[in-house]
Every structure is written in structure tokens, then in C-alpha cells.
Amino acid sequence: MKTYKTCDIRNLTVIGGSGSGKTTLCESMLFEGGVINRRGSINQENTVSDHTTVEHEYRNSVFSSVLYTEYNDRKLNIIDAPGMDDFVGNVIPALRVAATGIMVINATEGIEVGTEIANRQAKNFNTPLIFAINHLDKPEVHWDTLITELNSAQQNHIALIQYPLETGENFHQVIDVLKMKMYQWGPDGGIPEAIDIPEEELERANELHNELVEKAAENDEALMELFFEKGSLSEDEMREGIKKGMLSRELYPLFCICAEKDMGIRRLMEFICNVAPSPNELKPKETIDGQKVIVDENAKTSLFFFKTSVEPHVGEINYFKVNSGTLREGDELLNTTTENKEKISQIFVSAGKNRTRVTELHAGDIGATVKLKETKTDHTLCDKSENYKFRNLRFPKPRxxxxxxxxxxxxxxxxxxxxxxxxxxxxxxxxxxxxxxxxxxxxxxxxxxxxxxxxxxxxxxxxxxxxxxxxISYRETITKPAMASHRHKKQSGGAGQFGEVHLIIEPYIEGQAPRNSFKFGEKELKLNVRNTEEHELKWGGKLVFCNCIVGGVIDARFLPAILKGIMEKMEEGPLTGSYARDIIVYIYDGKMHPVDSNEISFKIAGRTAFSQAFREAAPKILEPVYDIQVFVPGDRMGDVMSDLQGRRAMILGMESNGNYEVIKAQIPLKETYKYSTALSSLTNGRAMFNMEFSMYEKMQADVQKKILEEYQELEMA
Ligand SMILES: Nc1nc2c(ncn2[C@@H]2O[C@H](COP(=O)(O)OP(=O)(O)O)[C@@H](O)[C@H]2O)c(=O)[nH]1
Ligand SMILES: [Mg+2]
Missing domain, CATH: 3.30.70.870 (Elongation Factor G (Translational Gtpase), domain 3)
Known part of the structure; x- marks a missing residue:
């Protein structure tokens, strides 16, 4: 295989909704580039990209696949990213290394939640996008509506390069308004015939051509001037303008394809070769301390690792992009995360599970290696005279x-x-x-x-x-004051034990000062709070411990033992054994024995009195509550809402956002078990959600009753 120069490399990642045809598109691109000589199919489980057995079983991409193809003397590195939101962990690193995203749209579905997710991520990485409208051979395509929808999602920055003459069964011709030709395929797709645009389409084609020229000119002042001067632009000038627009994400070229029948693939690849940016045309990546790493084959070598896969019989395979310089077999580089050296003994380029050995790769290229000691995804290796450290990739929180x-x-x-x-x-x-x-x-x-x-x-x-x-990690707390006392006394055999503790507990509310008096029924108790200790609990919340002992009825040296006893109970609340929190304890009376009193006795007395008071203080279970955001296609709003309400969620608001709605709510963690599955089945996989811990909240009485019953059953068992 030949070695490609930086300017002849195009790094692409194929993104979009699940089932939009990403893997099929990749297969066709590899076929047209001659990397494979037969197109596999998803249904026959023989595609290059989805090659793991789990992907065959699930009929869906789970991992990103690293592929390449060669076309018109360019090397196209392609990362086929999984479309399901569940596998977003594989999409983020792919976007980090790609220069262009190919957003595949299922023409019959339009913008799906998966499209939206991919679009957001591409935005985070500032990735230029090309839209490839797929499934055009299906009968349910509404072209004009689709384009309007896409334009509204992309701030009117869609630049139509092509439109289909007909969609559905008869799809086999597209009008290309950049080339001003009509492409026409036979039933097997592949190489199209380029013919003159039919008379009756000329008006529309010309109009779209002019729109495209204007869009191309908009991104460059010199081009704009030229355009005003000549009233038009040459094909090369348009390419220049389109590329600039793509790089600033002010222009998204749109192509028509049918990946399944290999139609439109060659033209798309030709455009990528001619117009899509090469790795050195993107802004250079900056290290944490502001050093720009220029994508130049003559600079110092550095590699960024974006994927690790473990394959049976091979072990770990590490995929990287050459950030700068030229990588040669045998190079020894510094891992800037671990500060250790790694030797690159073999270099491969990969097309799914097929790997071809090469001796060198230039800046911008993508390859793989094996037998690294400790280099993982998101690590950088670089020339030993440098120490490039980049900001870590950010992954979404677990859901x-x-x-x-x-x-x-x-x-x-x-x-x-x-x-x-x-x-x-x-x-x-x-x-x-x-x-x-x-x-x-x-x-x-x-x-x-x-x-x-x-x-x-x-x-x-x-x-x-x-x-x-x-x-579920519940918490326990109390909702009203209560008092209790306990005398611990043991006088059989050798040394005796004696300790007596009287205490009051009440709920702690943030910022509240200890009180001086309590009333229990008729009885009023005046307290003399001598000192207060606030303990932040490891598991959240507080315990405030107030010493109100007067006249030395309990020695100060026994107070820590009492606190210890109480803490033991705080760690194992009396209701469910969960941690307790947010309680003030007042130790106000007690008794000692001149000989038998010791720490153990006071610990036990404190613990028992506390436990007793806790049960009488209207104890409550607190449950973790999460903030949740659900993105739902408009037509499924009702179902998703009533499902959420059935899960004790409190709806905080709704927002309309183009084709889908965003519901904001708070939901008890207990009710979110298997939520992703339920949501998926309510919406045919067209929704997504994210959630984050918010707070602990008191449980509804009926739910608490059920939990307590469950807990007691468990205790009995
Ligand atoms: N009719 C039709 N089916 C397609 C087309 N492209 C892909 N498919 C089928 O759609 C399904 C999903 O395709 P796949 O490539 O796995 O989608 P991905 O999830 O985006 O990778 C497969 O059964 C493909 O055979 C197309 O252009 N037309
Ligand atoms: Mg796929």
C-alpha cells in the first residue's frame, strides 16, 4: 500500500441515527475504492464494519469501526460510528480525530433523535458536516419537507448539491447542481452515466446552481467580489468557497445516495477528495499549555490514541491518529500520560478486522498498532523531546x-x-x-x-x-423531636458496667441554631447548651451534637463515647439499615457510678437511647431523586408523559424544539430501573434522556410502607 501525504488524506466519521445506513454506506465506499471486491450486507452479516459477533446478533453497530479506502489518489480514513445513543462512548473519540462528519439521514424518517445527538456532538467538536440523504429508494420520502426540516435544524445553511429526479422504486437519477449534470445508474449502482440535465429540469437546476454559487461566495470576500464581477464562479472557485463554508460550519453540502444499491457513492467520494478538508486544513490542536501542534509531516512525531479494542487471538489493538510528524516502524515515543516510553514495532492500516502492515504513516493519517505496554484511549505519544498533553475527552455521565x-x-x-x-x-x-x-x-x-x-x-x-x-442507597431521618433515656447496667461477675444517658433529638434544618427548651406534652424542659459540635457526615447531611450536661452528672470524658454510640446507629438507621442524616442530639442528663462507669457503658447507653428516640421521632426514609431530561419525538409526548407520571416523576417543564420535545422532571431513582428500555419501546428507539443526581427527598408514606415491608421480609429471611 502506498504512503499518503497529509494533503492527500481525508478523515471522515460517519454519524447519524441508528439504521440510517451508515454501515452500508461504508461498505459501498470500501467497495468503490477497491479495498473489498464484493459488497457485504447487514442482513448477511458480512460487512467489513460491523464485524464483531455482537454486532451481527444485534444487527447494529456497537463499536466504532476504523476503515479506509483509496479513491482518486486520496486515502479516505473512515470511522463508522454507532448510531444508538447507548454507544456514544465510541462516537466522541471518532469525532476528535475526524476532519469531516458524514451525517447520514434516513430520508423516510428525517431528523431523528439519533441525528440530533450526532449533530450536537459534531457541534461540540466543531466538525464540518456533509449530509448524505439515504434510503431514497423507499416510497415514503417527502423530499421538500425533508429539506425544509433539515434547513431549519441547520440555520438555513444546507447547500443542496443534488436532488433526486424521483424517489422510491424509480430512484436512479440525481441532478447535480455543482457539476450541472444528471447522474444515472443502472440497477447495480456503481459507476453512473453523466448526462445533460433534461430540459424540464433546467430551470430548477439553474436556480439551485445560482443559490449554491451564492452560498459558496458568501464565505470568502475575494470570491464574493469575483462573483459580483462575473456574475458566476468557476467550479474550482466554488469548491474553494464550499470548503471555507464547511470549515466555519456555515455551509453543509447535501448529497443524495442509496447506500444499499451503491448509488451516489462515487460522486460523494469524489466530492470528499476534491473539497473536504485535509487534516492540515483544520485548526491545529492546542496542548493544555497553549502549544499549537501543527499537522505537518516534517514536525516532531506525535500520536493521539482514540480507540482500544480487544480481539480474540490478537489481544489489544490500539488505534491512533498521527497528530504531527511521520511515524516509522521502530519509533520509540513518550507516553505523556504515564511518562513512560513505548516502542511502535508494527504499524497497520485497518479495514475492520482486515489489517495491512505499512512501514510509515504521515501527519494526519490513521493507523493501528499492537503490543503497547500501557497506552490507552485518550493518551498521546510523542517524540521524546516534547511533552504534549491535551485536555481529556469528555464523556457523558452514566444513565x-x-x-x-x-x-x-x-x-x-x-x-x-x-x-x-x-x-x-x-x-x-x-x-x-x-x-x-x-x-x-x-x-x-x-x-x-x-x-x-x-x-x-x-x-x-x-x-x-x-x-x-x-x-438503592436510602437515607433515614426524623421529622419531629423526641426524647429517650437509657440506663446500661451490668453487675454480674468481675468489674461492673454503668452508664445512663438522657437525650432529646430533633430534625436538623440547614442553618438552624440549637434550642433552649422543648415541650413534650405538659412537660417543658429547659436546656443549657454548653457546647455544640457539627459533624459533616460522609454520606451527606449532618449530625449536630449538643452537650447540655449540668452539674457534672456525666463526666466530660464520657461524651465522646456517647457520640460514638450514636454514630454507630447513624450508620445503620433503625428503619432499613441505611445511613441516617440531619439530626440534632441534645445530651441533657444522666448518671454515673463511682466505680463501674466506663466508656463502653456510655457508648451502649447513648446508642440505645438514640435508637429509641429515633423510632419515636416520626422517622422517614429519604430516597435519591434525580433530575431527568427526556427528548421525545412530538408524536410520543403523551405516552412518555404518562409513563413518567406512573414513575412518581414530578414534571418541571416542557420545551418544544423543532421535531421533538424536551421534558424536564425529577424522578426517584427507584423508578428509573430499566427506564432506557421502557422509553425505547414507547418511542421505537427515537427518544433519549439524561439524568443526574439532584437530592434526597422524603418518601411518600405509601411507598415508605411498602419499602419497610420489603425490608422486614428481608430481615426475617
Ligand atoms: N432500502 C434501503 N435500505 C437501506 C439503505 N441503506 C441501508 N439500508 C438498510 O437499512 C438497514 C440499516 O442499515 P445500516 O447500514 O446497518 O445502518 P446503520 O445503523 O446506520 O449502520 C440495513 O438493513 C440496510 O440493509 C438504502 O439506501 N435503501
Ligand atoms: Mg452501523
Missing amino acids: YTTALRAVNESDDERVAEILQRLSQEDPTWQIEYAKELKQLLVHGQGEYHINTLKWYFDHIYKVDITLERPR
């Missing part, structure tokens, strides 16, 4: 959690090791051992996402695991 357990305890260690590996492959899998819940938790982006993890255990590693419902 779905499940507990995971090895069926055989003896597999525990192996499970931990596998999880560690998998989370390197996809950084949106996060593993946590929750001490409080005594469960191993896996956080991810959705149930689908977590299921692929299970799939790995079942099929690749063959270790039995089960996924379980995660326990």
Missing part, C-alpha cells in the same frame, strides 16, 4: 446502572479483570464497588449498552455472571 455478580465466587477476580479491560475499550462503562450497597455496580449508557457487556462475558470470556437490580 443506567446495574449490579453484577459472578455466579461462582471463585470467578470474582477474573470478572474484575475483564471489566477493567472492557472499560478501556469503552470509557462509558464505569465500574464501582459500592461498599454501602455491598454490590459491584456497572454504570453505562442504557440497557442495551450493559447487555453488550454481558454478551462479552457469555460469548467471549465464557464466565457466568448475573445482572441484578442495584440496591
Whole structure:
């Protein structure tokens, strides 16, 4: 394979909704570039891109695939990104290395939630986009509506390069208003015939051509002047203008394709070769300390790693982009995260699972290597005389959690090791051992996402695991004051034990000062608060401990023991054994024994009195409540709303946003289990959501009753 210069490289990532045809498009591009000599199909499970068995089983891209093709003496590196929101962890690194995004639109669906997600991410990375309208052979295409919709989503910056003469079964001709030709395909697609635009289309084609010329000129003053002077622009001048518009995201060229029948693919690739920016035409990346790393093959070498995959028999494969310089086999580079050296002993270019060995790669190119010691996704390797450090990639917070357990305890260690590996492959899998819940938790982006993890255990590693419902970390607190006392006394045998504690507890409210008197029924108690300790609790909330002892009835040296006893109970609330929080304790009376009193006795007395008071202080379970945002296609709003209400969610607001609505609500964590799946089935996978911890809130009485019953059953068992 030949070595490509920076200016002959085009880095693309194919993005868009699930099922829009991204993987099929990639397959056609590889076929047209001669990298494969037969087009595989999703239905026959033989595409280059979706080559893992999990992808075959799910009929969907799970990982990003790194591919390349060669066309018109250019090398096109293509990353086929998964479309489902669950696999966003693979899209973000792809956008970090691509210069252009190809946004594939299913013409029968228009803008889907998946389109919207991809669009947002492309915006975050400032990625120029080309729109490829696919599925044009389907009968349900409404071209004009689609274009209006896209234009409104892209601030009227869509630049129509092509439009179809007919959609549906007869789709086989497009009018190209940049070339001012009509392309026409036979039933097998491939190489089109370029013919004159038919008479009856000329008016529309000319009008669109002029619009395109104007859009191209808008992005460059010199071009604008030229345009006013000549009233038109040459094809080269238009290319220049279009490229500038793409780079500033003020212009999104739009093409017509039918990926399934290989129509429109060659023209799209030709455009990419001629117009899409090469890696050195993007703004150079800046290191944390402001150093610009210029994409130049003669500069110092540096590599950015954007993907790690683990393949059976091969082990870890690390994919990188050459940020700068030229990488040669045998180069020894510095890992700027670990500060250790790595040797690049082999370089590959990859097309899915097919890898071709090469001896060097130039700035901007994308390749893979193996046998690295500790280089992972998001690391940079560079020439030993430099130390480029870049800001880390930012991944979305997890939205779905499940507990995971090895069926055989003896597999525990192996499970931990596998999880560690998998989370390197996809950084949106996060593993946590929750001490409080005594469960191993896996956080991810959705149930689908977590299921692929299970799939790995079942099929690749063959270790039995089960996924379980995660326990919920409740909190307990009290809602009214209560008093209690306890005398701990033991006088059998050797040394005796004696301690007596009288205390009052009341709910703590932020900023509240201790009180001097309490009334319980007829009885009024005056307190003399001598000192107050505020304890911030590790698990959130506070315990305020007030010493109100008068006349030395309890020695000051026993107070820490009383506090310790109370803390023990705070760690294991009397209702469900969850942590307690937000309580003020007043120790106001007690008794000592001249010989038998010791710390242990006061600890026990304090603990028991506290526990007793807690039960009488109208205790409540607090449950974690999350802020949730749900993005719903307008036509499913009602269903999603009533489902949310059934989950005890409190709706805070709604916002209309083009084709979909955004619902903002607060929802108890308990009710979000499997929410991603429910939402997906309510909307045919067209919705998405994100959620974030908000606060602990008192549980409704009826729900609390149920939880307590469940808990008691558990206790009995
Ligand atoms: N009719 C038709 N089907 C298509 C076209 N492109 C892709 N498909 C089919 O749509 C399904 C989803 O395609 P795929 O490439 O997996 O979509 P992805 O999820 O975006 O990667 C597959 O069954 C393809 O065969 C097209 O242009 N026309
Ligand atoms: Mg796919």
C-alpha cells in the first residue's frame, strides 16, 4: 500500500441515527475504492464494519469501526460510528480525530433523535458536516419537507448539491447542481452515466446552481467580489468557497445516495477528495499549555490514541491518529500520560478486522498498532523531546446502572479483570464497588449498552455472571423531636458496667441554631447548651451534637463515647439499615457510678437511647431523586408523559424544539430501573434522556410502607 501525504488524506466519521445506513454506506465506499471486491450486507452479516459477533446478533453497530479506502489518489480514513445513543462512548473519540462528519439521514424518517445527538456532538467538536440523504429508494420520502426540516435544524445553511429526479422504486437519477449534470445508474449502482440535465429540469437546476454559487461566495470576500464581477464562479472557485463554508460550519453540502444499491457513492467520494478538508486544513490542536501542534509531516512525531479494542487471538489493538510528524516502524515515543516510553514495532492500516502492515504513516493519517505496554484511549505519544498533553475527552455521565455478580465466587477476580479491560475499550462503562450497597455496580449508557457487556462475558470470556437490580442507597431521618433515656447496667461477675444517658433529638434544618427548651406534652424542659459540635457526615447531611450536661452528672470524658454510640446507629438507621442524616442530639442528663462507669457503658447507653428516640421521632426514609431530561419525538409526548407520571416523576417543564420535545422532571431513582428500555419501546428507539443526581427527598408514606415491608421480609429471611 502506498504512503499518503497529509494533503492527500481525508478523515471522515460517519454519524447519524441508528439504521440510517451508515454501515452500508461504508461498505459501498470500501467497495468503490477497491479495498473489498464484493459488497457485504447487514442482513448477511458480512460487512467489513460491523464485524464483531455482537454486532451481527444485534444487527447494529456497537463499536466504532476504523476503515479506509483509496479513491482518486486520496486515502479516505473512515470511522463508522454507532448510531444508538447507548454507544456514544465510541462516537466522541471518532469525532476528535475526524476532519469531516458524514451525517447520514434516513430520508423516510428525517431528523431523528439519533441525528440530533450526532449533530450536537459534531457541534461540540466543531466538525464540518456533509449530509448524505439515504434510503431514497423507499416510497415514503417527502423530499421538500425533508429539506425544509433539515434547513431549519441547520440555520438555513444546507447547500443542496443534488436532488433526486424521483424517489422510491424509480430512484436512479440525481441532478447535480455543482457539476450541472444528471447522474444515472443502472440497477447495480456503481459507476453512473453523466448526462445533460433534461430540459424540464433546467430551470430548477439553474436556480439551485445560482443559490449554491451564492452560498459558496458568501464565505470568502475575494470570491464574493469575483462573483459580483462575473456574475458566476468557476467550479474550482466554488469548491474553494464550499470548503471555507464547511470549515466555519456555515455551509453543509447535501448529497443524495442509496447506500444499499451503491448509488451516489462515487460522486460523494469524489466530492470528499476534491473539497473536504485535509487534516492540515483544520485548526491545529492546542496542548493544555497553549502549544499549537501543527499537522505537518516534517514536525516532531506525535500520536493521539482514540480507540482500544480487544480481539480474540490478537489481544489489544490500539488505534491512533498521527497528530504531527511521520511515524516509522521502530519509533520509540513518550507516553505523556504515564511518562513512560513505548516502542511502535508494527504499524497497520485497518479495514475492520482486515489489517495491512505499512512501514510509515504521515501527519494526519490513521493507523493501528499492537503490543503497547500501557497506552490507552485518550493518551498521546510523542517524540521524546516534547511533552504534549491535551485536555481529556469528555464523556457523558452514566444513565443506567446495574449490579453484577459472578455466579461462582471463585470467578470474582477474573470478572474484575475483564471489566477493567472492557472499560478501556469503552470509557462509558464505569465500574464501582459500592461498599454501602455491598454490590459491584456497572454504570453505562442504557440497557442495551450493559447487555453488550454481558454478551462479552457469555460469548467471549465464557464466565457466568448475573445482572441484578442495584440496591438503592436510602437515607433515614426524623421529622419531629423526641426524647429517650437509657440506663446500661451490668453487675454480674468481675468489674461492673454503668452508664445512663438522657437525650432529646430533633430534625436538623440547614442553618438552624440549637434550642433552649422543648415541650413534650405538659412537660417543658429547659436546656443549657454548653457546647455544640457539627459533624459533616460522609454520606451527606449532618449530625449536630449538643452537650447540655449540668452539674457534672456525666463526666466530660464520657461524651465522646456517647457520640460514638450514636454514630454507630447513624450508620445503620433503625428503619432499613441505611445511613441516617440531619439530626440534632441534645445530651441533657444522666448518671454515673463511682466505680463501674466506663466508656463502653456510655457508648451502649447513648446508642440505645438514640435508637429509641429515633423510632419515636416520626422517622422517614429519604430516597435519591434525580433530575431527568427526556427528548421525545412530538408524536410520543403523551405516552412518555404518562409513563413518567406512573414513575412518581414530578414534571418541571416542557420545551418544544423543532421535531421533538424536551421534558424536564425529577424522578426517584427507584423508578428509573430499566427506564432506557421502557422509553425505547414507547418511542421505537427515537427518544433519549439524561439524568443526574439532584437530592434526597422524603418518601411518600405509601411507598415508605411498602419499602419497610420489603425490608422486614428481608430481615426475617
Ligand atoms: N432500502 C434501503 N435500505 C437501506 C439503505 N441503506 C441501508 N439500508 C438498510 O437499512 C438497514 C440499516 O442499515 P445500516 O447500514 O446497518 O445502518 P446503520 O445503523 O446506520 O449502520 C440495513 O438493513 C440496510 O440493509 C438504502 O439506501 N435503501
Ligand atoms: Mg452501523
